[in-house]
Every structure is written in structure tokens, then in C-alpha cells.
Amino acid sequence: MADKRMFSLKIVDSDLFLDMPLSSQCLYFHLSMRADDDGFVNNPKKIIKIIGANEDDLKILIAKGFVIVFERGIIVITHWKINNFIRKDRYKPTLYENEVQSLSQTKNGMYIKEVGCHLVDQRLTSGQPSIDKGRLDKVSIDKGREESTPPPNSKKYGEYQNIILTDEQYKALQEKLQSHTDTMIEKLSRYIKSTGKTYQDHYVTILNWYEQDKDKLSQKKTGKIPTFEDYDKGEHL
Structure with a gap:
């Protein structure tokens, strides 16, 4: 795994990024520095404690779309491939194959999480994935039901x-x-x-x-x- 990371000004100099609290911005940089060569981080809570941030900072990064979270607590940097280019002779694939399979990638390299949708095209290609409309409608309905249910207490x-x-x-x-x-x-x-x-x-x-x-x-x-x-x-x- 490479020990140097890059950041694109298109991402970190945007109003969306700069409008976040400094603690959230700091957490983004630390998560990116510790991510594997595909942008995955398996210990975000540990990093939060190390740098003195809090879980609200991670929630802001998720809500703003700068990171994507998975069920096991693993996260991936959304704009990883916009920020970083890693030479093939130094690249080591991520260990989180299941999480990779739930992602697609836009033409400019941004990760998109496809939850519960059937992708006809191969994932993580440079093109937009095709989605089974019937499956997408079902996911949208289920998502609406989940959001309409308030959390306990x-x-x-x-x-x-x-x-x-x-x-x-x-x-x-x-x-x-x-x-x-x-x-x-x-x-x-x-x-x-x-x-x-x-x-x-x-x-x-x-x-x-x-x-x-x-x-x-x-x-x-x-x-x-x-x-x-x-x-x-x-x-x-």
C-alpha cells in the first residue's frame, strides 16, 4: 500500500467542503491518509479517537457525501479516484471485496453506492451502470418507508x-x-x-x-x- 496520498482542489476547495466544521475537514484528511489503495478504511472510530474528533464529524462527512459507509462500519472515500492515482506496480487491491461489489463508479471516478439494485453492467467501470427499474422502484419505496419511521426514543x-x-x-x-x-x-x-x-x-x-x-x-x-x-x-x- 502506498504511503503517500493526494487531494484534489476540486474537492477540498469546494464550498461544500469548506462549509463543514474544521474538525470534519480534519477527519476527512486523516481518513484519506489511512485508507487503502482503493480508498477503504476499516477503523474510522479508532481514527476519530486518535485525532480527538467525534462521531458527529463522521456523520457530517457521510451526509455531505464525502464518505460512504457500509453495514460493518467500513467506509470508503467517495472521491478517492479523483484525489489519487496509484501506479500499477504499487497498487494493492482492497480486502473488502463485498463492499467493492456494492459500488459503481462515475466517469470522473466518483464512487456511488448501489444498495439493493441489480447492476447489468460490470461494476467499477468508467461508464454509468444500468439499473433494473423494477428493483430501483422497490428500493425507493422501501427507503421511503424507512425514512418515515422515526428512530426510537x-x-x-x-x-x-x-x-x-x-x-x-x-x-x-x-x-x-x-x-x-x-x-x-x-x-x-x-x-x-x-x-x-x-x-x-x-x-x-x-x-x-x-x-x-x-x-x-x-x-x-x-x-x-x-x-x-x-x-x-x-x-x-
């Missing part, structure tokens, strides 16, 4: 009771956001109600929005708080 928050948080997540928000917790919950609640948009993880979305707003929130008396239109212009979960 969760409660509804916000003016419109459309923000789903567990007790642990709400306590974590109070610790991180302090007096701004209810402000950010209400902001997301109104935004979802007014736009009809859905989010996979309300907790991570609130954290992301707070990271973008915290400087302005601290200057609330003299500064302008972002409006819904401001959020439409940016990248969010």
Missing part, C-alpha cells in the same frame, strides 16, 4: 412539530448550540414547512446550519440572520 420539535430528534441528540444540541438551540430548531422547522423539503438527519442538518450561522448569531443585535432564501443558495443536507 425520538420526539418532535419545532413550531410545526416536524423536527425529529432523539433525547441524546437534543441534549447534544443544547451543549453545542447553547442558547441558540431553539432558534436553529425553529429555523429548520419553518424552512421545511415553507419549502416542503425533506432531510435525512435533522440533527446533522441543524449542526451544519449552525456552523454557517454561528458568527452571525453572535452578532445578532448588529448583524443579519440568514433568511430561507439564503439557505436555498447554499449547499445543505
Whole structure:
């Protein structure tokens, strides 16, 4: 396995990447440095502890699409082949063949996870894979059912009771956001109600929005708080 890694400015200089907390950005670099030659990491939790990050940073990377997570806790760097080119005489294939088989690859080298879909074309080719439409429809329906089921011990928050948080997540928000917790919950609640948009993880979305707003929130008396239109212009979960 090579001991040197590269990073593309197309990825790490993007607004989507730079909008993340510095701790999430740092975790991305450390995961990439420790990945195998196909971009897989089998010990993300260990790396999180070593560098003093937390699991929220990993959740942000997953939600933003910078890493893909598998059932066994293994992850892969989504843009690995955009970042890295490894010579054939130094390349060592990953040990995680099952995970490789669940991935396809776009023309520019970005990994895509195909869950439960039948790929007609060979995986990890330079072209887009063909997907059995019937299987895809079934996966979409099942996914919708899963997302509509709130996690255990969760409660509804916000003016419109459309923000789903567990007790642990709400306590974590109070610790991180302090007096701004209810402000950010209400902001997301109104935004979802007014736009009809859905989010996979309300907790991570609130954290992301707070990271973008915290400087302005601290200057609330003299500064302008972002409006819904401001959020439409940016990248969010």
C-alpha cells in the first residue's frame, strides 16, 4: 500500500467542503491518509479517537457525501479516484471485496453506492451502470418507508412539530448550540414547512446550519440572520 496520498482542489476547495466544521475537514484528511489503495478504511472510530474528533464529524462527512459507509462500519472515500492515482506496480487491491461489489463508479471516478439494485453492467467501470427499474422502484419505496419511521426514543420539535430528534441528540444540541438551540430548531422547522423539503438527519442538518450561522448569531443585535432564501443558495443536507 502506498504511503503517500493526494487531494484534489476540486474537492477540498469546494464550498461544500469548506462549509463543514474544521474538525470534519480534519477527519476527512486523516481518513484519506489511512485508507487503502482503493480508498477503504476499516477503523474510522479508532481514527476519530486518535485525532480527538467525534462521531458527529463522521456523520457530517457521510451526509455531505464525502464518505460512504457500509453495514460493518467500513467506509470508503467517495472521491478517492479523483484525489489519487496509484501506479500499477504499487497498487494493492482492497480486502473488502463485498463492499467493492456494492459500488459503481462515475466517469470522473466518483464512487456511488448501489444498495439493493441489480447492476447489468460490470461494476467499477468508467461508464454509468444500468439499473433494473423494477428493483430501483422497490428500493425507493422501501427507503421511503424507512425514512418515515422515526428512530426510537425520538420526539418532535419545532413550531410545526416536524423536527425529529432523539433525547441524546437534543441534549447534544443544547451543549453545542447553547442558547441558540431553539432558534436553529425553529429555523429548520419553518424552512421545511415553507419549502416542503425533506432531510435525512435533522440533527446533522441543524449542526451544519449552525456552523454557517454561528458568527452571525453572535452578532445578532448588529448583524443579519440568514433568511430561507439564503439557505436555498447554499449547499445543505
